[in-house]
Amino acid sequence: MPRWRVFDVDVETGWLVYSDQRDVQFGHLPGMRPRVPTWHEEPYFGLADVQSITLSASKDFALLTWLDSQGRHNVQVSSLNPDDDRDAFYHLRPPRSPENTTIRCACAAPLNSPYTFAIGSDDCPILVLDQEMNQVSSPSGPSSPTLALTFLAESPHVLLAGKRSGQIPLVDLRVEGGGRGGIRHSASVARVAQVGENAVVVGGLRDTMCVYDLRFLKEKEKGRKKEATRPVVRMWEHRNETRHDVDLAVDRGTGLVAAAQVEGGGG
Incomplete structure (x- = not known):
């Protein structure tokens, strides 16, 4: 039995995204089988502890954040749509600092919003992403x-x-x-x-x-x-x-x- 540390689930579509510590697995609830993209059939092996997993309101994207990525990206948006293989990566770090900030929280925007996600941290402005995964001025x-x-x-x-x-x-x-x-x-x-x-x-x-x-x-x-x-x-x-x-x-x-x-x- 896997020991999940963080996860998000959608009971309508059956999507389930979870992590024990560093690795992220994309799956589904028992009896429900959303179309899992081929690039998510194997676990995503991370290089740092996963801080949070958040499904978008549309269930088309999963937001992943990491605690200490040692200079690598600490925010990733991954597509859950088999017809859309977009992945987007972001570095949240304070101005004039080579070190990433500590990410503390994330949330999904509602369906009627022009945004998809917002991410909060220790010492950076709130990172807000629009529907095209572009960063929005905050x-x-x-x-x-x-x-x-x-x-x-x-x-x-x-x-x-x-x-x-x-x-x-x-x-x-x-x-x-x-x-x-x-x-x-x-x-x-x-x-x-x-x-x-x-x-x-x-x-x-x-x-x-x-x-x-x-x-x-x-x-x-x-x-x-x-x-x-x-x-x-x-x-x-x-x-x-x-x-x-x-x-x-x-x-x-x-x-x-x-x-x-x-x-x-x-x-």
């Missing part, structure tokens, strides 16, 4: 590492970017500088997910998980005391003191949130 480099990303389904030009600092700016990719406003979580952010048209759930450190209303965003503050945004709901039973790799998932149809947690301080 706001300047982060003042704090970007640890969580999600597009808004009803506003497909807009990203929420969770930061180590606790800030979650609302980034409008149509506006120079990314626009204004956002949420300030009371702790470092681990995950962000949309639960309704105007609501997002944020999982963070220090045992914090809250739901916020996007209609009441804080404007960018200058020279003011930095106060946390008031949540609509706080899940007081959630436990995650110190870990950024604790995931959560949302069922938009029911509004249910499933969240992993770590007891005993994150050991």
Whole structure:
């Protein structure tokens, strides 16, 4: 039985892409057989640990990211379409640095978006890719590492970017500088997910998980005391003191949130 470390799956098409550590395997769910391109019939052997695997909303592409690629590309987009053998490679590295940055998160854009993926890292601007896999201009480099990303389904030009600092700016990719406003979580952010048209759930450190209303965003503050945004709901039973790799998932149809947690301080 393989031990999967990271994976993504689509229950409608049957696509399954997974990795134990460095090698990436393209397959399918039992009883479902999407047309696997010939170039994906054998495992893809990587040279570094896989950080994330993300299927595009169209299920035509898989985004792969690596933790420490030692100067090689640390982002790859691979086609899942047997009639399209495009692969695209990217290096995320800070300006004037020969070393790649550390990639922290990635997300797929919704089907009605002109974009396909967004990738966040420690010290680079958010990497946004359009439908042709071209890099799109995004706001300047982060003042704090970007640890969580999600597009808004009803506003497909807009990203929420969770930061180590606790800030979650609302980034409008149509506006120079990314626009204004956002949420300030009371702790470092681990995950962000949309639960309704105007609501997002944020999982963070220090045992914090809250739901916020996007209609009441804080404007960018200058020279003011930095106060946390008031949540609509706080899940007081959630436990995650110190870990950024604790995931959560949302069922938009029911509004249910499933969240992993770590007891005993994150050991």
